[in-house]
Amino acid sequence: MATTPSLPITQFSPTKLRIDTTNPLSLLPKCTSLRELKQIQAFTIKTHLLNDLNVVTKLINFCTQHPTTSSMDHAQHLFDGISEPDTALFNTMGRGYSRSKTPFRAICLFVQVLNSGLFPDDYTFPSLLKSCASMGAKALQEGKQLHCFAIKFGLNNNVYVCPTLINMYAECNDVDAARRVFDKISEPCVVSYNAIITGYARTSRPNEALSLFRELQERNIKPTDVTMLSALSSCALLGALDLGKWIHEYIKKYRFDKYVKVNTALIDMYAKCGSLDDAVSIFNNMSVRDTQAWSAMVVAYATHGQGYKAISMFEEMKKAQLSPDEITFLGLLYACSHTGLVEEGCRYFYSMRDKYGIIPGIKHYGCMVDLLGRAGRLDEAYRLIDELPITPTPILWRTLLSACSSHGNLELAKQVIERIFELDNSHGGDYVILSNLCARAGSWEDVDFFRKLMRDRGAVKVPGCSSIEINNVVHEFFSGDGVHSVSTDLHRALDELVKELKMVGYVPDTSLVYHGDMEDEEKEITLRYHSEKLAIAFGLLNTPPGTTIRVVKNLRVCGDCHSAAKLISLIFDRQIILRDVQRFHHFKGGKCSCGDFW
DNA sequence: ATAGGGTTAG
Structure with a gap:
């Protein structure tokens, strides 16, 4: 395979390239590595430009474009060399922190801006709000404070700040606050619509998402590929096949099908709306397929009960030189547990970390509990949860509880429900499972006990609903x-x-x-x-x-x-x-x- | 120097 040779140092010689030595920054657009950047930096030192805020800002910006540990270290080094940074420099550094997934540093920097008596501007807030969004619900307080500052500095209605505010609230689990921000905008642009529609879709409120999608069309605002992703995901949540097909037609008409992600969302929509054939045909017609597209297919086959096809998708994906990610493995483990392939499932589970360097998350353990539980290996499943390196969720125990129920193991079920109650005792379904198990064992006193417990604690069972x-x-x-x-x-x-x-x-x-x-x-x-x-x-x-x-x-x-x-x-x-x-x-x-x- | 993103156990 041919690799691009790195540029020889001499190419940066000003005499050879006839470059204006008083302006080394003109070299930046051609710069491709941190090494080359340091050479450019050397010129700026020679020409006494390194104290120029504008120049340092540009150098730092380069380092933060595609942040790595070493490029961020270098950015930090450059930043520390400046005695009196201005707002632009703070913004650039802050954006770097946000991009390099160190959101807390970005927020600390904002405090420095305020302490230096500088004024934040419209470039300051988007990356800060994005930092809060990336931390999720635990950063809601910080996000709210930033919102207050944005209001204080008159930037809350800024066209760049608005969508990030909406997105921040949505990601921090307060979609209703996001909606309040959205509703205050007099002329929302498509990005603000996307932010709120995505927020609703992600929090499983597809009807609200779709009603805003309709509103956007009535206002003749042109949707984008991102709008399509959220609209499709809403259809998937509802299982609304006809609406999904309509959106598919719309996507074809306006050429959104050139985006890999839109096709992946189509695969997911068709699979979740029950049309596996359509999902397969979208996948087959894709000219470019990424890890996510393959994963969507693995998940699709698995949820439709075609475990072996899910596994062969995984094998083919590897042949296509794509590496699986944590979601591919979820689909794969799911396929194994629902097909009863216990040994294969265990093998894939261990290969995750050993072969692919992916650390199993709580959901992967959930699949393993399900896999062992279904196969009747209840004690092993119990031990797996008990020895978990992460805090188990009630869902994990509930998975085991339903395995106890299908294998008629009342003894273990009683132990498991104790563990569930330690974490959450408001879930009516748990009492029902236990009480039914007791009924099957003819233990009527226990039936009454759990029914009374459920009533006393006011636990309610979600009513069954089919559409x-x-x-x-x-x-x-x-x-x-x-x-x-x-x-x-x-x-x-x-x-x-x-x-x-x-x-x-x-x-x-x-x-x-x-x-x-x-x-x-x-x-x-x-x-x-x-x-x-x-x-x-x-x-x-x-x-x-x-x-x-x-x-x-x-x-x-x-x-x-x-x-x-x-x-x-x-x-x-x-x-x-x-x-x-x-x-x-x-x-x-x-x-x-x-x-x-x- | 500025924004929005699909697939995730039961």
Whole structure:
């Protein structure tokens, strides 16, 4: 492979290049390395220019463009040599700190600016606010103080400061504050729109994101590639396939498909909206694919239950000379755990650090707990969490709790729920799992104990909700809708449906119903009006025969609904694609893509 | 010398 030879020192000789020796800075645009910069700097010393603030600022700016440890050290050295820096110099140095991911230093520098009696200007705030944003919620206080200073110096309405303010609040987990800043702008530009739309998309508020996306179009403001990313991610959150397709058309029309990131967001949107085929075709048509695009495909195959394809994507990616990142590994480990490939999963987990130098994060450990737990290696999973180098989250224990539940291990489940309660006792779902486990073991006193505990602590279970999009309208159904109200056409249709299912061998699994003191018939009705059954029945009634039914559920699919969906796909010859909170289930011809392993 | 960014366990 040919490498670009580094420029020989002589090339910087002013006589050979006939360069104005009084202006060594004219060499800066051609400068490509820190070594060359130091040579230019040598000239500035010769010509007594190194005390010129403007010159030093330019040298420092060069060092901070693509910061490395040595270039930042050099910038610091240059900065320290100046006795009376001006605002511009402070700004440049501060931006360097922000870029080199040392946000705290950037903020300390701002304090120096104020103490020196200098005035911050419109260049001062963007990088400082970005520093706060990069630290997340823990920097909200600092961010608010900077906001106050921006107001004090009359810069809060500046066209460059506004979007960073919005972004800072959004990244520091206060999207509503971000919105208040946005709403005060009289004529928001597309960057401010992007900042707030992205904030909503990232905090799982897709409806607000999309309504601002519509507002932007009504105002005839031209969206950018960044707008497309957030709009697509909102569709992905909602599972809104039709809207996603519309945005895809829009992207093609305005040529946003030349951006790799937009294509990656399209892959993710199609995968999350249940159309794996479309995701694959976007990927196949991409001319340039980066690590992120490959990762999106690994995740897509994994969540659709095609573990082996996810793994082969990973192998092909390596052949394409791209290195996996932490997200690629999440997808890969996820694929292994949902396909039951325990040994492979462990091997990949260890190779992360040993071969690729990626330190496993809390989510990777989560995958490992799931992997071992599903395989019934519950004690190993428990030990893994207990010996974690990082503080476990309740989610990690909850993963193990659901493994205990599927393996019927009440003893361990009781230990695990204690560990969960140490961290969070407000999650109704945990009590329900325990109480159901106790019911299955016939331990009715324990059932009452956990039910009472849940009531006393005011812990609530999120109600199950399933939605289905038909002709651009999203219909939502809640679990138990109609159990106590007058029956409608939908309920009558569902009653008929259950009769038909029973004829082909369906037996309602009432052991999954939580309310222990109900009569069996009552339990069966509760089960019958589960949100996913209501949504599927609605889809059967309102779409032409043979159409695929796509349902999105907010929780994990219930076991009884899963059996029912398999039978429905068989007797009505319909494909049903159900997205639950963690994965996809493709029902076809009486079978599910998850192989009943979820 | 100035802004906004997709993929993330259950």
